[in-house]
Amino acid sequence: MSTDTTPALLAVTVTPARPQKLTGAPHQVGRALGRTGAALSWLVVAIGGLAMILPFLWMLGVAFRTSSDLYADPARILPEQWTLHGISAVLSQLPFIHLVVNTFVFAGGATVLLLLFDSMTAFALARLRFRGRNVLFVLILATLMVPFQVTIIPVFLTLFHLGWLNSYQGLIIPRATSALGIFLLRQFFMQLPTELDDAAHIDGAGNFIVYWRIILPNAKPALASLFIIQFAALWNDFLWPLVVSSNINMQTLPAALTVFSSQSGVDHAALMAGAAISLTPLAIAFLLLQRYFVQGVAAAGIK
Amino acid sequence: MTTTESRPANPGRHPGLAGRPGRRPRFNSAYLFIAPSVILIAVFIAEPILQTGWMSLHDWTIGEATHKFVGLANYTALYHDSRFWNALRVTVVYTVFVSLGQVLLGLAVASRLRKTTWYSSLLRTAYFFPFIASLIVVGIIWKFLLDPQVGLVDAWLTDLGISPPNWLQSPSLALPTVIVVGIWKNAGFAMIVLLAGMQQVPAFLYEAATIDGAGAWKRFRHVTLPALRPALLFTTLIATITGLQLFDLVYAMTGGGPIFHTESVVMYLYEKGFVEFQMGYASAISWVLFVIILAISAVQLRVSRYRDVD
Numbered sequence: 001m002s003t004d005t006t007p008a009l010l011a012v013t014v015t016p017a018r019p020q021k022l023t024g025a026p027h028q029v030g031r032a033l034g035r036t037g038a039a040l041s042w043l044v045v046a047i048g049g050l051a052m053i054l055p056f057l058w059m060l061g062v063a064f065r066t067s068s069d070l071y072a073d074p075a076r077i078l079p080e081q082w083t084l085h086g087i088s089a090v091l092s093q094l095p096f097i098h099l100v101v102n103t104f105v106f107a108g109g110a111t112v113l114l115l116l117f118d119s120m121t122a123f124a125l126a127r128l129r130f131r132g133r134n135v136l137f138v139l140i141l142a143t144l145m146v147p148f149q150v151t152i153i154p155v156f157l158t159l160f161h162l163g164w165l166n167s168y169q170g171l172i173i174p175r176a177t178s179a180l181g182i183f184l185l186r187q188f189f190m191q192l193p194t195e196l197d198d199a200a201h202i203d204g205a206g207n208f209i210v211y212w213r214i215i216l217p218n219a220k221p222a223l224a225s226l227f228i229i230q231f232a233a234l235w236n237d238f239l240w241p242l243v244v245s246s247n248i249n250m251q252t253l254p255a256a257l258t259v260f261s262s263q264s265g266v267d268h269a270a271l272m273a274g275a276a277i278s279l280t281p282l283a284i285a286f287l288l289l290q291r292y293f294v295q296g297v298a299a300a301g302i303k
Numbered sequence: 304m305t306t307t308e309s310r311p312a313n314p315g316r317h318p319g320l321a322g323r324p325g326r327r328p329r330f331n332s333a334y335l336f337i338a339p340s341v342i343l344i345a346v347f348i349a350e351p352i353l354q355t356g357w358m359s360l361h362d363w364t365i366g367e368a369t370h371k372f373v374g375l376a377n378y379t380a381l382y383h384d385s386r387f388w389n390a391l392r393v394t395v396v397y398t399v400f401v402s403l404g405q406v407l408l409g410l411a412v413a414s415r416l417r418k419t420t421w422y423s424s425l426l427r428t429a430y431f432f433p434f435i436a437s438l439i440v441v442g443i444i445w446k447f448l449l450d451p452q453v454g455l456v457d458a459w460l461t462d463l464g465i466s467p468p469n470w471l472q473s474p475s476l477a478l479p480t481v482i483v484v485g486i487w488k489n490a491g492f493a494m495i496v497l498l499a500g501m502q503q504v505p506a507f508l509y510e511a512a513t514i515d516g517a518g519a520w521k522r523f524r525h526v527t528l529p530a531l532r533p534a535l536l537f538t539t540l541i542a543t544i545t546g547l548q549l550f551d552l553v554y555a556m557t558g559g560g561p562i563f564h565t566e567s568v569v570m571y572l573y574e575k576g577f578v579e580f581q582m583g584y585a586s587a588i589s590w591v592l593f594v595i596i597l598a599i600s601a602v603q604l605r606v607s608r609y610r611d612v613d
Contacts, residue, residue, distance in 0.1 A: 045415045049429035075458035121340040130333035150593040151351035174347040177340040207332045236437030238551040254439035261443045275440045286435045298499035
């Protein structure tokens with residue numbers, strides 16, 4: 001790959017020791033070494049990139065090959081003969097449609113409610129005055145530090161007493177708000193100019209109108225990012241659905257796949273087909289909306 | 304009464320007026336906006352933290368009629384519980400290596416892929432991709448990639464004439480293997496956050512450094528690194544906190560085995576609480592985890608003396 005527009009600068013981190021010597025070396029030798037170093041580092045990074053994707057290609061390959069083909073030549077990535085046996089096997093060996101629906105309802109329902117509740121709270125914190133506002137904000141920030149595992153036992157007992165175990169409301173309601181979401185949306189809302197609200201208030205609009213008609217439409221990028229990272233987190237969540245849903249018909253994909261994978265004599269094609277299907281919605285969303293994924297993750301990082 | 308008479312306008316419609324001194328609004332609609340989140344946080348986060356602490360002082364076994372108060376007995380039992388110490392050691396070793404590994408790898412890759420070209424975008428996508436997959440899917444894929452009979456890794460090693468070790472069944476190799484998978488999974492996260500940090504470094508700093516005769520390493524050391532401090536701190540902190548919560552990956556890859564060699568604290572907590580139903584003991588484990596996470600967050604924040612410039 002051409003490196004003439006990219007100076008040796010970035011080669012440094014991959015092979016830190018060599019470019020250090022370069023600075024003192026004669027010009028031509030230095031440049032040649034810099035080129036080689038840059039090319040080498042590109043090679044390493046490219047091989048690493050391949051290593052990131054290869055396991056997923058292998059998963060797809062196993063999903064579409066027969067068991068005898070896999071055992072005969074495990075060194076191949078792609079099947080010799082393609083078969084849909086894995087897909088049909090996972091549909092018959094697991095209540096797969098149920099699992100997909102459950103995961104969608106859980107991740108989708110909780111994320112929609114979370115966006116609504118978090119944006120309402122963030123709006124109040126960013127725009128309205130009320131008693132205890134600062135205290136509330138500090139308390140919300142404090143819950144950011146609480147690992148979810150600390151609360152899981154009492155929450156489990158609460159759901160048990162409410163009769164909410166193995167139910168959608170049990171899966172969704174406790175997940176329908178997040179301190180991080182409130183925090184990120186508040187930051188974003190504070191950056192929106194207040195002139196818009198003021199104008200609307202002068203026109204007689206109430207708080208709800210301002211929230212719904214002015215703040216939310218202007219916060220679409222932030223909401224989209226939050227939606228995607230939250231949906232992905234819940235779609236992938238394991239411990240929470242594992243604890244709330246013991247009934248296989250109320251389980252989500254990660255929990256059911258784990259149980260399935262630890263059975264002896266597991267059907268590899270069925271398992272990898274299940275894994276592939278469970279990854280597909282996020283993979284598609286990621287490839288189409290990569291910008292929002294990245295912004296969501298980066299926004300949480302930069303604060 | 305007087306309030307209603309003196310305030311004919313609906314105060315909820317004028318938030319600017321609602322908070323002014325002297326007039327107490329009849330009703331502030333702000334409370335409606337915060338109510339759902341506040342109730343959920345109170346019921347499902349705040350109260351449970353306290354309840355976990357309270358339960359950890361009891362012999363709280365599900366199915367028994369009474370829950371006897373035992374004081375700190377659960378904690379002293381934990382102190383003498385070698386399985387807990389083993390789980391803590393596993394968790395800390397995993398956390399240290401995965402945090403360091405993912406931040407260093409993320410930094411290396413991010414600095415190589417800093418400039419946006421079609422191939423660097425492609426590579427960024429590749430590196431970030433494992434991060435969007437669930438730990439369960441990743442764990443399952445790797446468990447079978449490393450399988451002695453059907454696994455690609457072992458098959459390739461055999462083709463190269465290397466006899467592959469028994470990655471996940473070997474007591475000495477199981478944890479390092481899980482660690483490598485953890486780094487593989489999370490490096491993309493560090494890369495993305497560090498890339499975002501790098502893109503905020505003004506280009507003139509690099510130009511100035513180059514004019515001053517700084518080589519590539521010096522520019523990286525004296526321009527890039529200092530500017531990345533907040534992003535580096537953030538990624539390390541998040542990596543540490545998520546590392547200490549290790550559960551899904553080991554559950555899918557090894558189930559904690561062989562013989563507890565990869566059992567993490569949260570796994571032990573799950574086992575005690577939701578398999579053996581010793582909720583009091585499990586609560587004590589979760590409080591210890593909580594305190595450790597709080598302490599490490601506080602130390603990391605203090606040591607790096609991180610202050611937002613703005």
